[in-house]
Amino acid sequence: MTKENYYVITLDVGGTQIKAAAVGDKGKIIRDTVSIHPSKASGSKEEILDNLTGIILSTTRLARDQGKCLGVCFAFPGPFDYENGICYIKGVGKYEALYGVNVRNEVRRSIEENVLSDFVEDFETFFENDARLFALGWYVSNRELQLKRVMFVSLGTGVGSAFIDNGRLVISGHDVPPGGYVYNLEFEGKTIEDVFSARGILSLAKELGLEGMKSVKELSERARFGDQTARRLFLHYGRMLGIVLRPIIKNFRADALVIGGQIAKSYDLFLETLRKTLSSDSTDILIAEDSYIFTFVGAYNFFMEKRLSGADYHDHF
Numbered sequence: 080m081t082k083e084n085y086y087v088i089t090l091d092v093g094g095t096q097i098k099a100a101a102v103g104d105k106g107k108i109i110r111d112t113v114s115i116h117p118s119k120a121s122g123s124k125e126e127i128l129d130n131l132t133g134i135i136l137s138t139t140r141l142a143r144d145q146g147k148c149l150g151v152c153f154a155f156p157g158p159f160d161y162e163n164g165i166c167y168i169k170g171v172g173k174y175e176a177l178y179g180v181n182v183r184n185e186v187r188r189s190i191e192e193n194v195l196s197d198f199v200e201d202f203e204t205f206f207e208n209d210a211r212l213f214a215l216g217w218y219v220s221n222r223e224l225q226l227k228r229v230m231f232v233s234l235g236t237g238v239g240s241a242f243i244d245n246g247r248l249v250i251s252g253h254d255v256p257p258g259g260y261v262y263n264l265e266f267e268g269k270t271i272e273d274v275f276s277a278r279g280i281l282s283l284a285k286e287l288g289l290e291g292m293k294s295v296k297e298l299s300e301r302a303r304f305g306d307q308t309a310r311r312l313f314l315h316y317g318r319m320l321g322i323v324l325r326p327i328i329k330n331f332r333a334d335a336l337v338i339g340g341q342i343a344k345s346y347d348l349f350l351e352t353l354r355k356t357l358s359s360d361s362t363d364i365l366i367a368e369d370s371y372i373f374t375f376v377g378a379y380n381f382f383m384e385k386r387l388s389g390a391d392y393h394d395h396f
Contacts, residue, residue: 210239321356
């Protein structure tokens with residue numbers, strides 16, 4: 080190489096899987112470095128941290144001919160102190176062993192012990208909410224749509240959300256829930272996450288007599304192969320999703336709703352009733368099936384903005 084190149088390692092940390100990639104200059108994902116790993120989210124503190132470090136090390140090895148690494152950006156679910164890198168997740172059966180742990184310090188220590196030579200001397204480690212980074216990456220990648228106000232919902236092992244107004248993440252104010260989070264809002268005596276996450280769908284399946292279902296993917300396959308009970312489940316899911324999102328979308332005055340996450344891959348089974356329930360000609364509904372790709376892009380842009388300016392990334396984009 081005539082001059083040194085640099086890249087950023089990005090991790091999309093989910094409840095069942097962790098997706099990783101090295102992202103190079105101008106947010107270009109280095110395709111040969113994209114990988115998917117089990118999350119080990121129900122393991123011990125040591126198991127989880129070793130897994131995260133191992134993923135970083137393997138991604139670094141894959142990207143070694145791309146130059147040096149500027150650092151790592153984690154797209155992590157909450158609750159989480161993103162500024163300081165401390166995990167506060169509990170009561171959801173994932174990453175609970177990290178409660179109160181400074182993940183930033185632990186990861187940096189492992190990097191310094193193992194692969195510091197592959198990193199720049201002043202490498203950084205940043206954290207941000209996974210749904211926010213998905214939203215930022217999607218917005219950057221779809222500027223040609225010229226959307227102004229967009230609500231994002233990520234449906235998977237949890238329910239993530241984000242709001243963007245003219246390229247700016249909105250996390251406070253009268254037009255969004257506190258922090259931009261919808262997962263903890265009440266719906267029919269439960270939280271939105273209880274009802275609309277993967278475990279909520281599986282619970283509904285059990286209520287409808289669909290016993291032994293282990294995943295939303297299994298349910299969607301049954302629906303597509305003609306199981307009428309499974310089809311009714313997804314139609315009902317879309318209707319309920321419309322009911323719960325309608326006032327939030329209206330309050331934010333969203334031009335579009337973007338749906339990502341693993342459950343978005345079953346959109347063909349619930350989109351019709353979702354559209355009918357929202358019944359708004361002014362709000363487009365867009366599906367992002369491979370949302371982790373957008374999360375990589377968002378994580379890179381977040382990392383570079385934080386590294387170069389130190390500014391509050393929520394204030395502008």
